[in-house]
Amino acid sequence: MADAVVIGAGIAGASLAAELAGKMRVIMLEMERHPGYHTTGRSAAVFAPNYGPAGVRSLTRASRAFFDAPPANFARAPLLTRRDILMIAREDQTDPLAELFKEASVVTSVQMLDAEALREHQPLLREGYAAAGMLDVGGQDIDVAALHQGYLRQFKARGGTLITDAEVRALLPEGEGWVVEAKQGRFTAPVVVNAAGAWADQIGRLAQVEAINLVPKRRTAMVVAEPDGFTGRDGPITVDIDENFYLKPDAGRLLISPADETPVDPCDVQPDELDIAICADRIMTAFSLDIRRIENKWAGLRSFVADKEPVIGFSKVAPGFFWMAGQGGYGIQSAPAAAEMAAALVQGLPVPGHIVDHGFDVARVAPDREALAG
Structure with a gap:
């Protein structure tokens, strides 16, 4: 049992799980034996504040302070190096x-x-x-491995539990929460976070929630x-x-x-x-x-998805099902602010002011926005 089950341990899942751990009991499930195998681990990311649609650019700008000054012991070397x-x-x-x-x-x-x-x-x-x-x-190279591993260490240090080789096979609403049936066992929580990357729509179908047409x-x-x-x-x-x-x-x-x-x-x-x-x-x-x-x-x-903005927020169909998907080619550079913003939404808190100050509008990433209609 947990307060939240996060499905997917790539950069989206790892960063959000790290933000939630310490405030909630969090279990993170990863279908591969090693987190970040499919997308995060193959990214040659550049921090480019002008890259992507408007919501992504706002989250990227709001992430800069984290990249410049990550928490103590988060990484052994700078996360950014200059790259015009x-x-x-x-x-x-x-x-x-x-x-x-x-x-x-x-x-x-x-x-x-x-x-x-x-x-x-x-x-x-x-x-x-x-x-x-x-x-x-204003561009920078991002040390993707250091960023991802930093979040995984942070998650563990804050009491989170990572279970690998744990492909999700069923998602069932039960009472006021969810039952997640995976290769490694059965997990229950009031909140399920879908951070399954390219598999996010498949996880959505298991839960019988709205399609985002990923x-x-x-x-x-x-x-x-x-x-x-x-x-x-x-x-x-x-x-x-x-x-x-x-x-x-x-x-x-x-x-x-x-x-x-x-x-x-x-x-x-x-x-x-x-x-x-x-x-x-x-x-x-x-x-x-x-x-x-x-x-x-x-x-x-x-x-x-259709408008290339991420999809972040609670499902409008099934209570307790949270989307953290569709980051496309922008998920690394926007990860710190996206995770902080998503963690606030999961906990029912307002979007942090410093993210709003960068022009971010949560409606741009909502799962029920018109651009996602099939």
Whole structure:
């Protein structure tokens, strides 16, 4: 028995469970043997306050204080290290670049660059490929493993119980709470938190609550060698303005992606050879690189609902069923504020003022919002 059962121990479940532990008796169930196996553990996250829809951007800005100064003993090294973000545009892409600059300049320090200035910041760009770009100096690399493990340690230290290899097989309302039948046993609690990532709609169906029409999408990434004489290891992550590819220096190699979003069923997703070929073609078209060998390749799942905002809040169909899903590609950078906000909602408390001060509106993430209609 517990006060809350959290289903899923990726970044969404781990962060929320850590926030609740110490205030409530919390059991966290993870279907894999190791937390974060499917999505969190495959993320190459960047802290980008201008990335994502409005609600995500608000939660990201509200998370910055946590990343800069996490609790004592949370992590052994800084969670963030500087990584400028360079958005690039061909001649036919300058309109969306101008729109992004107008919006981004309100909340962070950005600079418009012409073609010549672009090559000063990203010397790998092929001459004549990009007409303009925007440099955002507010970006940071996130140590995803340190963040996730920090939350798991915090959860344990606050008295929480993590049970792995515990796939949920049934969810049944009982009295004023829920019975969760899982591979490792039977658990009861007044509150069930659905933080099951790409499997969140499946968990919702087990509970017979509203569908949020979540779509898991495959994102491919790979690592290739740096070119001879490369000196830009501290250089920016370079992203196509329409997000058709990105390139980031990473530990003496180049991390590249076609930024694909291919709908798939929730699974242990693997990279597709066509996506790998598309990625190599796009990268070699934009950059002076000759990719002859892929050193490492993988794929992860990014799960979205229609408006790409997360889904956070109690079900309107079944009391005590709480959604913590749909974080898509923004779940790492927004995790601290999202977890703090969600923990307040679970406990029936108002959204913390510092999160509201960043422009967050809880209606944007509500499970019954119009955008989620099937």
